[in-house]
Amino acid sequence: xxxxxxxxxxxxxxxxxxxxxxxxxxxxxxxxxxxxxxxxxxxxxxxxxxxxxxxxxxxxxxxxxxxxxxxxxxxxxxxxxxxxxxxxxxxxxxxxxxxxxxxxxxxxxxxxxxxxxxxxxxxxxxxxxxxxxxxxxxxxxxxxxxxxx
Amino acid sequence: xxxxxxxxxxxxxxxxxxxxxxxxxxxxxxxxxxxxxxxxxxxxxxxxxxxxxxxxxxxxxxxxxxxxxxxxxxxxxxxxxxxxxxxxxxxxxxxxxxxxxxxxxxxxxxxxxxxxxxxxxxxxxxxxxxxxxxxxxxxxxxxxxxxxxxxxxxxxxxxxxxxxxxxxxxxxxxxxxxxxxxxxxxxxxxxxxxxxxxxxxxxxxxxxxxxxxxxxxxxxxxxxxxxxxxxxxxxxxxxxxxxxxxxxxxxxxxxxxxxxxxxxxxxxxxxxxxxxxxxxxxxxxxxxxxxxxxxxxxxxxxxxxxxxxxxxxxxxxxxxxxxxxxxxxxxxxxxxxxxxxxxxxxxxxxxxxxxxxxxxxxxxxxxxxxxxxxxxxxxxxxxxxxxxxxxxxxxxxxxxxxxxxxxxxxxxxxxxxxxxx
Numbered sequence: 001x002x003x004x005x006x007x008x009x010x011x012x013x014x015x016x017x018x019x020x021x022x023x024x025x026x027x028x029x030x031x032x033x034x035x036x037x038x039x040x041x042x043x044x045x046x047x048x049x050x051x052x053x054x055x056x057x058x059x060x061x062x063x064x065x066x067x068x069x070x071x072x073x074x075x076x077x078x079x080x081x082x083x084x085x086x087x088x089x090x091x092x093x094x095x096x097x098x099x100x101x102x103x104x105x106x107x108x109x110x111x112x113x114x115x116x117x118x119x120x121x122x123x124x125x126x127x128x129x130x131x132x133x134x135x136x137x138x139x140x141x142x143x144x145x146x147x148x149x
Numbered sequence: 150x151x152x153x154x155x156x157x158x159x160x161x162x163x164x165x166x167x168x169x170x171x172x173x174x175x176x177x178x179x180x181x182x183x184x185x186x187x188x189x190x191x192x193x194x195x196x197x198x199x200x201x202x203x204x205x206x207x208x209x210x211x212x213x214x215x216x217x218x219x220x221x222x223x224x225x226x227x228x229x230x231x232x233x234x235x236x237x238x239x240x241x242x243x244x245x246x247x248x249x250x251x252x253x254x255x256x257x258x259x260x261x262x263x264x265x266x267x268x269x270x271x272x273x274x275x276x277x278x279x280x281x282x283x284x285x286x287x288x289x290x291x292x293x294x295x296x297x298x299x300x301x302x303x304x305x306x307x308x309x310x311x312x313x314x315x316x317x318x319x320x321x322x323x324x325x326x327x328x329x330x331x332x333x334x335x336x337x338x339x340x341x342x343x344x345x346x347x348x349x350x351x352x353x354x355x356x357x358x359x360x361x362x363x364x365x366x367x368x369x370x371x372x373x374x375x376x377x378x379x380x381x382x383x384x385x386x387x388x389x390x391x392x393x394x395x396x397x398x399x400x401x402x403x404x405x406x407x408x409x410x411x412x413x414x415x416x417x418x419x420x421x422x423x424x425x426x427x428x429x430x431x432x433x434x435x436x437x438x439x440x441x442x443x444x445x446x447x448x449x450x451x452x453x454x455x456x457x458x459x460x461x462x463x464x465x466x467x468x469x470x471x472x473x474x475x476x477x478x479x480x481x482x483x484x485x486x487x488x489x490x491x492x493x494x495x496x497x498x499x500x501x502x503x504x505x506x507x508x509x510x511x512x513x514x515x516x517x518x519x520x521x522x523x524x525x526x527x528x529x530x531x532x533x534x535x536x537x538x539x540x541x542x543x544x545x546x547x548x549x550x551x552x553x554x555x556x557x558x559x560x561x562x563x564x565x566x567x568x569x570x
Contacts, residue, residue: 003517007510007568016505038509039526039539061539063507064569121513 005117006124007064010072015064020057020074027055029141033134035126040066044134051081056135063127065118070131072112082139089136096125167464173549175200175456186519189554194339194367194498194545195523196389199453203393206452210445217441219418233444236451237434240399243454244384245375248404253434254442257398258366259289261385262333264400264437265362266293268410269383270331276302279328281359283308283316283345284535285338288528290364294333303330310535314341314490321350325357332361336368340527340541341490342473342498344372351380360406366390370547371469371496373462376401388446392547393453397446400437407433414439465548469497472546476555483562489541499544500527503562506569508542514568515542518561520554 029046042060046053056074077085092112095104096119106113118128173179176198181188190198210232216225218233237252246252255261270293274280280294284307291305298305306324309317325332332354337344351361362383368374369391376384383406388397402410412419412430416439421429430436476499480486485504503511512524523543526533533539544558 003514003564003568006513012569037525039530039533040509041539061507063509065510067507124509124513127509 006121008114008117010111010114011064011068014068014071018058018067018071020071020078021059022057023059024055024057029138031134031138031141033060033130033137035062035066035130037126038063040127040130042066042070042131042134044070044131044138046135046138048082048139051083053077053080053082053085053139058131058134062130063124065115065124065127066130069112069115069128072115073131073135076110076112077135085139086136089132092132093129095119096129167461167468169468169549169551172460173551175202176549177201177204179549183519183521184517187557189518189520189557191499191544191546191550191554191558192521192523193370193547193550194390194527194543196395197370197392197547198549199392199394199449200456202456203449203452207394207445207449210448215445218444219435229444232448232451233442236447239451239454240401243369243374243457244386244399244401245377246401247377250433251401251404251407253400253402253407253437254447255398255400255437256396256443257387257389258364258385259293259398261383261398261400262290262362262364263293264413265383265385265402266297268413268437269360269402269406270294270297271300272409272411274298274301274303274330277328278303278330279306279326280304281306281308281324281329281332283334284310285314285316285341285343285529285532286333286335287339287364287366288530290333290335290362291531294331304328307531308334310343310532312536313492314338314343314536315492316343316345316350318346318349321353325353325359327357329354329357329359332359333364334361335364335366336374337365337371337496338490338498338529338532339367339545340498340500340529340532340543341492342495342500342545343490343492344368344494344496347379347381355380367497372466382406388450388453391450391453392456394443394446394449397443397450399450404433407437410437412439413437416440418442460548469546469548472550472552472555473497473499475552476544476546476558479555479559480562483559484566486562489536489538497546499546500541501543502538502541503565506565508540510569511542511562511565514565515558515561518557518564520558520561522558 024045027045027047033042040062045057047055056078058070098104115128118124178198214228216229218230240252241249354361360382363381365384365386369386382403384401386399389395419431419436419439421431486501489500508524525540
């Protein structure tokens with residue numbers, strides 16, 4: 001597999017200029033994510049109004065895959081209801097953890113489909129999923145540190 | 150006793166001049182291709198590769214001599230026992246330990262340190278006491294001491310480092326106090342390559358009657374280790390970082406200390422008599438080797454030591470120093486690279502960060518070029534925090550690495566730059 005399938009332009013772009021890399025104001029839910037394998041740390045901030053994610057942002061350090069995944073996640077989920085965000089998490093997670101050879105429904109993933117190359121690199125799946133697990137914890141307003149282990 | 154080679158040959162073995170291409174042929178794994186490119190294995194600080202002689206010795210142990218030790222009266226058990234105890238003799242020679250009983254087989258460096266913390270530490274560290282470690286320790290020389298400190302109400306103290314990654318020796322005198330019950334220090338840093346001034350630390354600690362444990366995991370494959378010359382009280386090492394198998398390691402300790410220490414684990418082989426009223430323990434080292442040990446592992450470790458006897462240590466050190474200098478210079482020439490760990494005395498480790506590229510991305514791209522390195526915090530999170538880096542990329546050398554492989558590393562880093570342009 002070519003490295004360019006993993007490090008696609010859109011991923012490199014989100015790594016270089018991460019969207020919503022900030023602390024939103026107001027914010028009413030947040031969670032911290034941590035990957036003890038590599039030391040990557042991320043904080044995901046949410047502003048939930050009623051059932052809708054009005055604002056979504058993140059801060060932290062990580063590799064290109066983890067930063068791009070977090071950045072694209074904030075773009076994708078902003079404005080969605082908690083239920084819709086949860087359903088998207090499930091689709092994204094299934095795509096990441098499905099065997100590389102299996103057919104995955106990419107259309108429903110929108111722009112996030114560019115991260116499907118990660119499946120070819122099992123050691124990097126956690127990089128792509130860290131922000132998402134942290135977001136899920138933030139939606140439930142679990143304030144403790146989330147670990148990928 | 151000769152100290153001319155790493156195996157501390159006592160008789161028979163003749164050291165040959167250093168020929169890296171010939172050595173490489175002894176390691177079958179090195180000839181394979183990774184993602185279609187020749188394997189460039191630069192993750193030796195994580196684990197070293199094994200020469201055919203070690204693999205053969207372990208296969209022979211299972212194929213011809215397999216039985217439990219110290220128990221059976223049958224011939225196979227006798228052979229297995231002899232092989233296990235022969236390995237102990239080889240380790241004694243390797244470390245130049247004064248007494249064979251001072252060699253305790255464990256699973257690895259981590260278990261060796263835990264053994265000392267849980268036995269010597271538990272018996273000697275009390276409320277308000279202090280254990281002194283360094284800022285560059287591996288988690289395995291931090292956490293075992295934290296556990297015993299928490300249990301006893303003692304305090305873990307830390308020798309800081311400089312930005313270059315050298316110990317602040319000027320602070321040592323003030324950190325050694327009447328409450329210090331143990332100094333635990335790494336011989337060679339796994340993240341930085343710094344060779345610490347162990348003999349000076351031992352001298353200062355002993356002047357106050359404080360014992361010293363040395364974590365030798367990263368030292369043994371790169372320099373002669375003579376525990377009597379070092380003067381420490383405990384020395385811990387792993388077989389798998391010395392071209393031997395995983396799951397076998399060694400704790401060396403001074404006999405009078407070992408004899409006074411309570412057992413580590415209870416079970417078979419560590420007892421001399423058991424009744425429900427009272428059990429009397431076996432003598433050292435058996436007291437610390439409960440249960441069936443890693444017999445084939447000990448045989449493999451012995452074979453690794455035998456293998457090293459054939460290598461001239463002075464020539465090996467000169468070769469590795471040259472390789473390290475070559476690598477340091479080559480990496481310095483790569484735009485955007487900053488070396489982490491620039492001590493004046495270093496061994497084997499090229500740790501670095503690259504501007505705007507996370508070490509994990511470097512690691513994945515290098516792997517596609519056949520170059521295996523380690524990326525992350527290298528189990529030294531406090532050190533990473535001190536150096537203000539979340540992680541590093543680390544190339545670590547062993548005796549079979551070449552300048553061509555350093556060139557391959559540098560070439561692969563150019564590919565990283567290209568992708569992250």
